[in-house]
Amino acid sequence: MTQLVLAPMEGLVDWRVRQLLSAAGGFDQCVTEFIRVSQTLFPAHVFYRYCPELHQGCKTASGQPVLVQLMGHDPDLLGENAAFAVELGAPGIDINFGCPSKTVNKREAGASLLKCPENLFNIVRAVRAAVPGHIPVSAKIRLGYADKTLFLENARAVEEGGAQHLTVHARTKMEGYKPPAHWEYLARIREAISITMTANGEIWTVEDYIRCRDISGCTSFMLGRGAIACPDLAARIKAHEAGEDLQKQCWADVLDILLAYIDLLAQDGATENHQAGRIKQWVSMMRKGHGPASPCFDEIKRIREIGELREKLQRDRENPEYQRPEEPIAA
Numbered sequence: 426m427t428q429l430v431l432a433p434m435e436g437l438v439d440w441r442v443r444q445l446l447s448a449a450g451g452f453d454q455c456v457t458e459f460i461r462v463s464q465t466l467f468p469a470h471v472f473y474r475y476c477p478e479l480h481q482g483c484k485t486a487s488g489q490p491v492l493v494q495l496m497g498h499d500p501d502l503l504g505e506n507a508a509f510a511v512e513l514g515a516p517g518i519d520i521n522f523g524c525p526s527k528t529v530n531k532r533e534a535g536a537s538l539l540k541c542p543e544n545l546f547n548i549v550r551a552v553r554a555a556v557p558g559h560i561p562v563s564a565k566i567r568l569g570y571a572d573k574t575l576f577l578e579n580a581r582a583v584e585e586g587g588a589q590h591l592t593v594h595a596r597t598k599m600e601g602y603k604p605p606a607h608w609e610y611l612a613r614i615r616e617a618i619s620i621t622m623t624a625n626g627e628i629w630t631v632e633d634y635i636r637c638r639d640i641s642g643c644t645s646f647m648l649g650r651g652a653i654a655c656p657d658l659a660a661r662i663k664a665h666e667a668g669e670d671l672q673k674q675c676w677a678d679v680l681d682i683l684l685a686y687i688d689l690l691a692q693d694g695a696t697e698n699h700q701a702g703r704i705k706q707w708v709s710m711m712r713k714g715h716g717p718a719s720p721c722f723d724e725i726k727r728i729r730e731i732g733e734l735r736e737k738l739q740r741d742r743e744n745p746e747y748q749r750p751e752e753p754i755a756a
């Protein structure tokens with residue numbers, strides 16, 4: 426059975442986006458944005474801010490469990506924070522070893538830890554020891570920092586540290602987000618470890634999913650920017666696996682999701698600036714998945730008032746042209 430995980434994406438996939446994308450169907454699990462652990466055991470409100478789902482059994486409104494992701498370099502401090510997150514209700518802890526941010530990497534966290542597999546081993550072991558045995562611990566890695574020479578050692582270090590699961594973003598830190606993702610390495614990792622594994626990187630379409638599945642041999646996949654660009658991507662992948670061909674959402678249906686997002690952000694007390702910023706960011710990222718997102722973005726990018734932005738989306742929502750299937754986007 427194919428498992429689909431919504432990727433953690435800092436500054437982008439907040440709990441409302443998790444709610445909307447998991448409601449769109451296809452996803453089995455979500456992961457919070459990373460919580461950067463550097464000096465202290467965080468108080469409960471920090472965990473609730475990143476993961477409001479902790480108030481509702483740590484599941485999205487449509488029932489998908491949400492793992493809490495931690496990032497840092499101090500094994501004991503990560504362990505303490507992990508134990509507290511579990512006390513608050515986290516069903517699992519994911520550890521971030523993939524973040525490419527310069528600030529984070531200067532402080533020896535995120536992807537810079539991949540330079541030495543022992544770092545991964547020590548952190549995973551400390552987190553594993555700090556949380557109850559029935560709570561899964563997982564790690565998310567890239568194929569390496571500057572190059573891929575340590576990709577197998579790092580994966581083994583995660584397994585030997587006691588993690589139950591590994592997610593691999595099939596690129597090095599230096600490769601950033603540049604295509605391609607090197608799915609062929611995932612097959613080699615899968616053969617070298619015995620814990621379960623999720624493939625990640627550059628799945629934008631059902632066809633990409635099929636190629637990634639065939640090359641990696643994985644049965645679990647994490648979707649990031651592809652699910653932001655096409656909110657129904659996970660649903661279409663699941664339909665494909667069930668032998669059905671689900672037609673891609675039309676732009677009007679996507680606009681319903683964006684309009685719902687504005688309402689949810691307002692409900693949470695987000696400033697109008699924040700609401701407008703998030704909508705522009707999302708529409709901008711949708712340009713890779715939906716043709717009408719480009720003219721829409723050009724029109725909304727200068728709008729500052731959320732009311733005006735909302736009206737524009739609402740008008741497009743009623744436009745008959747956007748109720749029909751779209752032409753494929755030119756590559």
Ligand SMILES: Cc1cc2nc3c(=O)[nH]c(=O)nc-3n(C[C@H](O)[C@H](O)[C@H](O)COP(=O)(O)O)c2cc1C
Nearest residue numbers: 432433434435458459521594626627628648649650
């Ligand atoms: C804006 C942005 C924020 C991200 N934040 C996180 C994060 O908080 N934790 C994490 O493990 N990965 C993070 N990632 C990496 C994604 O989870 C994912 O590994 C990456 O985007 C590759 O998958 P994709 O090609 O499907 O997008 C982020 C990526 C982007 C583009």
